[in-house]
Amino acid sequence: MVPCGCWTTCLARPQTVSDEQILEAALRCFLEHGPSVATEVIAQQLNVSPQALLKRFGTKQDLMVAALKPQTLASSIPQLSTGPDERPLEIQLTELLTDVAVFFVEMARRMSVLRWSHAECRQLMHEHDEPPPLLDIRTLAGWFDRASHRGLVRQVDFHAVSMMLLSAVHGPAMLTDLLGKHPTGHSTADYVRILVDTILNGLEVHGDKVAGSKI
Template identity: 30%
Template sequence: MARPRTIPDERLLEAAREVFLEQGFSATTAAIARRAEVSEGTLFKRFTTKEDLFEAAMGLHDYARWREDLLTQVGQGEVRRNLERAALAHIAEARQLLPHLTTVFARGYSPEHNPMLERLDSPLRHVTDAVALYLREETALGRVRPHDTEVAALSIVGAIGQFIHREHLLPPEPGREAVDAGRFVRGLFDLLWPGLKP
């Protein structure tokens, strides 16, 4: 009979999160095991690879739930409001994930040099694909004007990405007031919605 686990997964993940945030993805599993006060063998019994451990510790398995939520809204409610809610959820999620993703990208942007980029399979592509799919479905229902859904999705996701970058990654500009997420999203769809509404 196997011995019961005496170290909860959350303790291992907390230690891994701390070490990855301090040292980046190059942190060793030995350092993580020391922080968690377990053997490396214990880590690998629960997480097959360092990449698996990183994904679990950083919460990347839970990334982009808003995409699924948006797709469940096809044919329901107001399209503009659905898109606005999705945009706000994307921004809120980015605020939580940016410190974690920064540790991934700190090693470079090439999959050959950073296996995590390959495993994440380009999150921005998935974000754009989800928005484009939502718009295609709503267009088919006549709730959105026929248009190039790929271009519209790239426009929405690109604007959100620029907002996230400017407001959360760049230092504040002296004398410039930050734009809050609600104002940004309302303004974005004030511009885009006239081209999308049926």
Template identity: 30%
Template sequence: MARPQTITNEQILAAAREVFAENGFSATTAEIARRAGISEGTLFKRFATKEALFEEAIGLHEAREWFDHLRRLDGHCDVRDTLRAIGHTFVDRGRELMPRMLMLWSRGHAPPLPHPPDHPDPMGDVSREIAAYLRRARGHGALREDTDPDALAVAFLGALMQFVMLEIVRPDSLGGLEARGYVDTVVTALCDGAATSS
């Protein structure tokens, strides 16, 4: 009869976050296992590779299902509603992911690059998928023909990133601005410039 698990995956991930924050991706799985109070063999039974452990500890694993969602967006969807939903999700996830990434970068560490095909690049992939959605929407007549989907996607994500960064490092500079109202204002401004007159 198998012994019941005495440590949860979340406890292992908490230990991994600490070790990755201290040492970046060069952290050893032996140190993570030691910090979690398990053997390295047990660690690899739960997480197949160090890369998989890193992505889950930092929160990048959640990006995959979101990218899949973005890829499935139909060009017939209402552009404003779709961008609002994307914006709110991006801000919510960014609030969790960005502090972890800033901690790594502040200690001179960064995630391994380039990203393999099956490992998401958080910003690049989101920008490409939003641009692809906007291209589909333009093809269905929801955006003007002269709209540049790539530029619109980068401008949109840049505005969202700025808000998340300011919330973390200079919340006083937002003057009480709420995320929901901010996202809605950004979407309105971008869509008013790109929407067809219909």
């Protein structure tokens, strides 16, 4: 039986584990080995029996879906719901889109495993009160709206802007997962810099440079 590579030694663990610990171990193993990974491999990481995992989550498929299901940007990037702060907007947007790029690479890997397992990905989206992609658009639009109220960017349709930006980051993440490299040949840092340059120049206030931007 092959253990997950993220664990180099088998450490003693308590017999009682939380759902969060189970999902973290399952996530690592499904991403590393794919949907065919044995339940025994996951259980070994937690020092529990496979039966204990299935008693908690039902079936291996249920465990996989719980571990890999789509997440929201706000749950992974707290500043998206609280910012922008007092730093230059260019710096903040660069940090934000870099984190979004990392998030989408992770989500692309998760969705790839789910599709490989023939899970109903569309149904997973509708298990939420608001599908994660729509919530992500609304959350990013709120970030830009707060920036507008502070006079940092001009008022436009921020839902449309957010859709364009998230699509511009999500698309390369999906293609990178398929191709093994960024489709434009840029590094993530350079690609994000181009996006930030483009969006901030498009949102200039009355033709002046956006406050705090070096562009």
